[in-house]
Amino acid sequence: MGENALALIQYLSSSDSPVAKLTEGYSRPTTVFYAHVGPTFFMYSFSTAKIMYSALLVASFVLVRLTFVDPAPALKAGHGFWREQGKGAIAVTAGIAGTLLLPNVVAVVMRSVLNKGMSWFKNPLAPIGLYGPAALLGTSK
């Protein structure tokens, strides 16, 4: 930590430091970089990212279309694929809404009804323990 801070300070105070250029305004990032699963570090440009993500979307669409089996082929002739994906998307969206809403509802109850608004601050992981089940309940469609 100390070595990292020293290296940062030395770099930022040197002649090729980017600090002076910051007055010219903010420039948007153009590189994707992250460390994932331990020491593995990934770095690629935004254009590479666009190509990769487009490829994934197209490949997923093809895969989903190929593996699609109409759950009720006799009843719903035609448009089965889009109808099913739409229903799936509604279920996912409802799950997202539930995951975000229910912990907040429980928090309001905790604060207003039970008067225990502070009880989830005693440990950084406490909100997960307290509101996680409620979020999961929202997640399960």
Add this chain to the structure above:
Amino acid sequence: MDLLLCLVRLNNFFVQLPSDDRLIFCFCFSGAMISQYLVGEVHEQSVFTALLLIQAFVALSVQLANIGSAAIFFLTALPLFVVLALNPLFVGSNQRISLWTYGLGQFLPSLSGSLLLLGVVEVFVPLVSFIYLCTSKFFATSVLLSLVFLFWMLTFSFFFPSNRLVASALTLQRIISWLLSSQAWVRFPSLSCCHLRTSSDAASCLEASCS
């Protein structure tokens, strides 16, 4: 390693809880089937494929909008894509989603989601607790909760498609609730020095630690 640490901490946290908080936990754990009624029965594979398509679509559209990097959606969609391609190998002629598909497909998303989640809670829970103490504004806690559960959702997105998984999770939760409510926990003395139960408790505790 981080996950292990997280589990150990969570366990320590449960042990420290006063008994009436444990009751609230049990309440949260037990009512978990209610939202099944909100959306009707949807085919499991449709939800799974819709989840993959939505994540791949969000990854591409956020990246195209040049807002920033959408790598997290890519990182969660890619394993889903791979296991969906492998799914026929697991299930054979049976047209279902195998539990192996869920297990393998969620390993990496769970890992990336939990790592992001840990970083967020470690910094923001103490920070927001001070904001809440000073201003009593509920808005900050609401924003924090939504942020935390956005990552929670990435971690546990495999609960969207499957009722089978929800059922197993419920069994697990019942066991946990039983453990929490059983007398075994009472024998362990509380380890924490102060329980922040209400804001006045917290204020007096802060005063005590400052003086």
